[in-house]
Amino acid sequence: MSDAAREAVNSSNTTFLKNAGIPTSSSKSQSAGEEVLRQELASEKQGLAILHQQVEELKKKTKATEKALARTQRHYEELKKQQDESNAILMKILNLNTPGTYS
Template sequence: MYNVSSVFGIQNGYKGFYSSNYLPLTPNSVNDIHKRGGTILGTSRGGHDIKKIVDNIQDHGINQVYIIGGDRTQKGAYEIFKEIRKRGLKVSVAGVPKTIDNDIALSMETMQAQAVADGQTPLPSAEVVSKVLSQCSSNNTFLKNAGLSTPSSKSSPAREAALRRQLNAQKQSSAVLHDHLEELKKKTVAADEVLERTASLFDELQKQEQESHLMLQKFGHVITTGIACQP
């Protein structure tokens, strides 16, 4: 339908464009990958070179690029698109949202795991996700890659108590800060009132000084005139 002769998967994230082998993807090779955990392509974070990526896209004659991932991945896709447009290449770049953080605007949730009732057989993919998320060991690679903490079940009560203490401390600190801010506001209002009274007094003194100066001028004029008119 789309006149696509071949499809390749880029291994190990953006770096894979220039440091890994391109993995051929066929209907047979991807037929049951949804039943496996993890990713057959691998992942990576940051440290990629946009120009090298576009160089390899150009060298391999790729004309469609589909990039799957979260918000940072999509930002990288936009940078690739800008470099492609800069070079005038006829290459389409499409971003596919896929994030367990749900941090991409205007997109629906991309990953959900729901409990399965007794006696029901879950879908293979749901079963894989359930097993992965139920592992609470510190060696859980999936949760580490997702940036999630992996406390053991034994330390959960202690961790919960520590979090509550931290929350209470933050609340107390916020209350103290709020009181300081209110006190500062009062002092600011008082200072403004003093400045306003000082400015008003200064204006009054200037007015009195001008009036005194004018009176002195008139008085001097009267004395001068009186002296000049004496016989």
């Protein structure tokens, strides 16, 4: 039997088996390939879900850090204002206690 004839018979057999609903070796390998792709897709989806969760956690941490920074900045400004007021009072006291200086 020639190669062309053998290929035609195999092709006819494959078509018959497909039409009869019987899996062929090529459809089995396609099914295995599809299963591999499904597993890869599921794995990627799981990885994406994990990354999404990590992003949400980082957003929460960033928000908390920004609040703490704002609180620290307000506290710093209050302390700076108090220091300026203390310095002004100290300067007045020093000017009063310095002989020969009239305010």
